[in-house]
Amino acid sequence: MDPRTPEYWQQVYDTEARPGWDMDAPTPLLAELLDLAGLAAGARVAVPGCGFGHDAAELARQGFRVTAFDFAPAALAGARARYGTAVDWRQEDWFTTEAGPFDAVFDHTCFVAMEPGRREAYVARTGELLKPRGRWLLAAFHDVQDRPGPPFAVPMEDLRRLAEARFEILHLAEATRSHPRRAGREMLLVGRTR
Numbered sequence: 001m002d003p004r005t006p007e008y009w010q011q012v013y014d015t016e017a018r019p020g021w022d023m024d025a026p027t028p029l030l031a032e033l034l035d036l037a038g039l040a041a042g043a044r045v046a047v048p049g050c051g052f053g054h055d056a057a058e059l060a061r062q063g064f065r066v067t068a069f070d071f072a073p074a075a076l077a078g079a080r081a082r083y084g085t086a087v088d089w090r091q092e093d094w095f096t097t098e099a100g101p102f103d104a105v106f107d108h109t110c111f112v113a114m115e116p117g118r119r120e121a122y123v124a125r126t127g128e129l130l131k132p133r134g135r136w137l138l139a140a141f142h143d144v145q146d147r148p149g150p151p152f153a154v155p156m157e158d159l160r161r162l163a164e165a166r167f168e169i170l171h172l173a174e175a176t177r178s179h180p181r182r183a184g185r186e187m188l189l190v191g192r193t194r
């Protein structure tokens with residue numbers, strides 16, 4: 001099956017009650033990214049590929065106005081069951097949604113779910129959905145321990161080149177507050193649209 005399609009992801013949700021990527025809690029990198037990005041209170045934040053919605057719900061709890069996207073029905077059903085209506089949940093494809101523009105995009109394991117050949121288009125799309133001087137907050141893997149993707153690892157210098165095509169890079173470095181299962185394998189990017 002093809003990870004560009006909702007059917008691929010839906011099948012994972014259908015076969016695993018809790019998919020391997022789900023940590024049943026917001027990523028500890030959320031706090032690190034927010035510290036780096038300095039978003040205004042009440043900023044409008046999009047969360048692409050939200051899965052069961054832990055990060056989106058935490059952002060809403062902190063007072064951001066959050067719209068979360070996932071094209072797999074089971075992901076959104078799980079998010080709604082866990083977190084109710086604090087977030088505007090959208091069953092839409094990030095590449096075709098007409099929502100936005102947003103002040104920020106919080107991206108945890110959606111960019112890395114893209115096959116390498118789709119990265120350029122994904123970055124362009126993310127830039128389109130942001131306001132001028134909007135922020136892309138990204139956590140990405142530079143190491144997936146030789147497993148076939150998704151997720152797909154991206155070397156830091158490749159990420160820099162991809163992001164620079166659309167964003168001014170405010171921060172790009174190793175993550176320091178990764179979940180223990182992911183320690184030493186993640187990096188953080190904060191980009192600003194021009």
Ligand SMILES: C[S@@+](CC[C@H](N)C(=O)[O-])C[C@H]1O[C@@H](n2cnc3c(N)ncnc32)[C@H](O)[C@@H]1O
Nearest residue numbers: 009021049050051070071072075093094108109
């Ligand atoms: C690896 S999971 C991560 C889920 C969540 N961010 C987390 O960390 O628990 C990737 C999610 O992105 C969704 N997804 C992948 N491509 C997408 C697209 N083009 N538009 C919307 N959702 C997408 C999948 O359905 C899946 O739920």
